[in-house]
Amino acid sequence: MYLTGIGDEAGALLDHQIAATRALGWRSIEARNVQVGEYPPANIHDLPDPAFERAVEKLEAAGVGVCCFGSAIANWGKRITDPFDSSLAEARRAIPRMRRLGTRLVRIMSFAVREESEDQMEEERFRRLRELTRMFLDAGLQPVHENCMNYGGMGWPFALKLLENVPGLQWVWDTGNPLFNLDRSKPKPWSRQDPWEFYLKVKPWIAHVHVKDAIWDAARQEAVYTWPGEGHGQVRAVLKDLLAGDYAGGISLEPHMAAVFHDPTVKAAPAEAQYANYVEYGRRLEALVAEVRAELKPTHGSGVEQDV
Helix, strand or coil, rough: EEEEEEEHHCCHHHHHHHHHHHCCCEEEEEEEECCCCCCCCCCCCCCCHHHHHHHHHHHHHHEEEEEEEECCCCCCCCCCCCCCCHHHHHHHHHHHHHHHCCEEEEEECCCCCCCCCCCHHHHHHHHHHHHHHHHHCCCCEEECCCCCCCCHCCCCCCHHHHHHCCCEEEEEEEEEEHHHHCCCCCCCCCCCCCHHHHHHHHHHHHHHHECEEEECCCCCCCCECCCCCCCCHHHHHHHHHHHHHHCCCCEEECCCCCCCCCCCCCCCHHHHHHHHHHHHHHHHHHHHHHHHHHHCCCCCCCCCCCCC
């Protein structure tokens, strides 16, 4: 197992993302939005070529790898009724850049939930995800689907149906997302999802993990994000279960405490505060992992590796 983090949670500038990674003594980031020099921030697969080349130079000079592309492919900002061309174009841009950086994993999704209709157009979603998955697998790369605000994140039955219909797809488990997502597999009125139940159902396909934690504030109808292990995301239980089973993938922090990537109504903290929060979150995650390892030590030898 290795520890990493979604870089833009430490700040928009790649320099800040690299500095936070090195401050923690880690060797990789999960690259999502990146700002290099005078170029505006963009997803790593959408950076202009000169900006991407400068990003590669900075990462190589710092000895920091990229373990996963946090792509925007088929994410909650894309509707299943939108033309498929844009998703295909994003995948075609991502593949050579992943190869250039030696990155094996790419986070994808399954398009936004259709709030206006009970028809989620499943077959079209499956068809598109099969094509995207084949593109990456044929290139020797592994797509992983995140349980988020998308079809596969509507509840564990939807996740399993997606996995059944898209051969080769694997999963990135996000510990915090079930806390604010409705369980649409249950009768109305929908309750929030049970993170432990969902985790156990998709566990055989998990290749990567995002750690965020939160407490659902029913009065305000919003998630209040916490340090890892202090919320209701079952973070400690998930870590213990993974370590006990010789999990070899990444544990990637995504605090959401100083900035919430998918919610433009949440004002990001100043760059210095984002950086400090990211580093502190990383240290607390390390401490939590160490506690879990100590609990397992009498019967198990699981450890944490820093290699990508």
